[in-house]
Amino acid sequence: MYSEATKIFDIVEDISQSIAHDEAETIDKMAKWPEKSLRELQQQGLGGLTIPLEYGGLGQGTQVLSKVCEILGYNCASTAICFGMHCVGSAVIASKVTQYQQDTFLTPICEGRHITSLSLSESGSGSHFYLPQTRMQYSAEHEYRINGTKSFVTNGGKADSYVVSAVAEGSHSPGEQFNCVMIKAGAHGVKWGGEWRGLGLRGNSSRNMELNNVNISDKDILGQFGDQIWYVFNVITPYFLTAMAGAYVGIARAALDEATYHIKKRMFSFNGRALASSSVIQYQLGTLWAKYSRIRALVHYATDAFDNSDDEALLELFSAKAEVAESVVEIVNEAMTLCGGVAYREGSKLDRMLRDARAAHVMSPTTDMLRIWTGRSILDQPLLSDT
Numbered sequence: 127m128y129s130e131a132t133k134i135f136d137i138v139e140d141i142s143q144s145i146a147h148d149e150a151e152t153i154d155k156m157a158k159w160p161e162k163s164l165r166e167l168q169q170q171g172l173g174g175l176t177i178p179l180e181y182g183g184l185g186q187g188t189q190v191l192s193k194v195c196e197i198l199g200y201n202c203a204s205t206a207i208c209f210g211m212h213c214v215g216s217a218v219i220a221s222k223v224t225q226y227q228q229d230t231f232l233t234p235i236c237e238g239r240h241i242t243s244l245s246l247s248e249s250g251s252g253s254h255f256y257l258p259q260t261r262m263q264y265s266a267e268h269e270y271r272i273n274g275t276k277s278f279v280t281n282g283g284k285a286d287s288y289v290v291s292a293v294a295e296g297s298h299s300p301g302e303q304f305n306c307v308m309i310k311a312g313a314h315g316v317k318w319g320g321e322w323r324g325l326g327l328r329g330n331s332s333r334n335m336e337l338n339n340v341n342i343s344d345k346d347i348l349g350q351f352g353d354q355i356w357y358v359f360n361v362i363t364p365y366f367l368t369a370m371a372g373a374y375v376g377i378a379r380a381a382l383d384e385a386t387y388h389i390k391k392r393m394f395s396f397n398g399r400a401l402a403s404s405s406v407i408q409y410q411l412g413t414l415w416a417k418y419s420r421i422r423a424l425v426h427y428a429t430d431a432f433d434n435s436d437d438e439a440l441l442e443l444f445s446a447k448a449e450v451a452e453s454v455v456e457i458v459n460e461a462m463t464l465c466g467g468v469a470y471r472e473g474s475k476l477d478r479m480l481r482d483a484r485a486a487h488v489m490s491p492t493t494d495m496l497r498i499w500t501g502r503s504i505l506d507q508p509l510l511s512d513t
């Protein structure tokens with residue numbers, strides 16, 4: 127396992143340092159989906175990163191996923207999140223897979239021929255992604271019709287399939303409950319909203335997805351009716367938090383390196399001294415390093431707990447991602463101050479990092495929700511008791 131993970135990190139490091147690094151500026155400027163890096167990750171056999179070995183994947187858990195996203199996020203946050211969402215979607219499909227779903231989705235994913243993504247959020251429920259209003263209506267024997275509008279679907283319009291949440295209604299389903307279903311790209315009735323023009327994560331292609339009478343068969347339903355809470359807390363949330371936390375730790379490290387590089391080369395001609403010789407600057411950089419080191423360790427600790435089925439793993443993951451979100455924004459912000467006016471110029475690397483980092487708080491589960499869920503867990507209150 128150790129050597130396998132090290133091999134994976136080496137491959138990802140190569141792709142991150144070459145393609146993702148070179149493309150990051152254009153991806154940001156042109157809001158371009160990071161196709162080149164994603165295709166290379168698939169080509170190098172990493173498409174099935176989070177899919178179990180028995181289905182042809184690499185069988186890796188949240189810790190390797192977080193590290194992969196960290197390596198990618200160091201050079202290009204959009205690449206990290208797009209690949210991360212593919213891995214989250216893959217893990218969701220694999221967790222209760224049928225033979226049909228294995229043949230249709232997992233095998234092509236593992237063979238590097240298929241990208242998937244998560245399509246849960248809606249404007250009606252916002253960050254409460256577990257309360258979809260999209261409806262799933264029984265239409266004929268073994269068939270359902272899906273209607274609703276999803277928002278911010280990363281890899282939107284680019285992926286080959288989408289894990290979509292919908293609430294079942296009608297006499298052939300036991301009450302109102304949310305299910306995850308698979309919708310293939312190009313399915314009749316899927317309409318994509320305008321191009322994604324984000325403040326940051328501009329390569330994400332996080333677009334709206336309209337579902338107008340989209341037909342699915344019962345073979346496209348993941349798990350059983352009533353599995354929704356199991357999916358939310360056993361796969362969706364842990365993998366989602368992990369992918370995001372990893373990517374943001376990568377941004378934090380990149381910002382620190384950028385500040386270090388600037389401080390080391392900045393000389394003042396009026397007194398011939400280097401900025402690096404200032405104790406205040408040394409202190410500030412040391413403080414930022416400690417914050418970075420702390421969030422990296424937290425993510426490592428939380429993912430280790432999850433992968434080893436520790437009882438408090440979810441609490442650790444909630445808090446790790448919330449801490450990462452707060453720290454990454456602070457680290458990039460302060461790195462910008464340390465680099466002075468040149469970093470404040472449009473198009474500086476820290477300009478992009480600050481915009482990318484800012485998404486950490488609003489990508490669900492948001493920082494607010496994670497703090498509330500942690501408090502509720504400690505107090506033995508139902509996690510989803512109200513909105």
Ligand SMILES: Cc1cc2nc3c(=O)[nH]c(=O)nc-3n(C[C@H](O)[C@H](O)[C@H](O)COP(=O)(O)OP(=O)(O)OC[C@H]3O[C@@H](n4cnc5c(N)ncnc54)[C@H](O)[C@@H]3O)c2cc1C
Binds near residue numbers: 249251330488
């Ligand atoms: C770049 C990007 C990529 C994304 N990718 C995906 C994706 O791939 N798939 C997907 O399904 N979704 C995705 N999302 C959507 C994301 O996960 C959130 O659902 C979305 O950002 C929430 O936005 P909103 O405007 O509806 O927030 P709102 O729900 O309106 O929340 C606004 C603020 O209020 C806070 N808040 C809301 N309700 C409460 C409450 N009861 N108590 C305390 N605080 C509360 C929130 O924490 C937030 O800070 C993405 C979003 C972004 C920005």
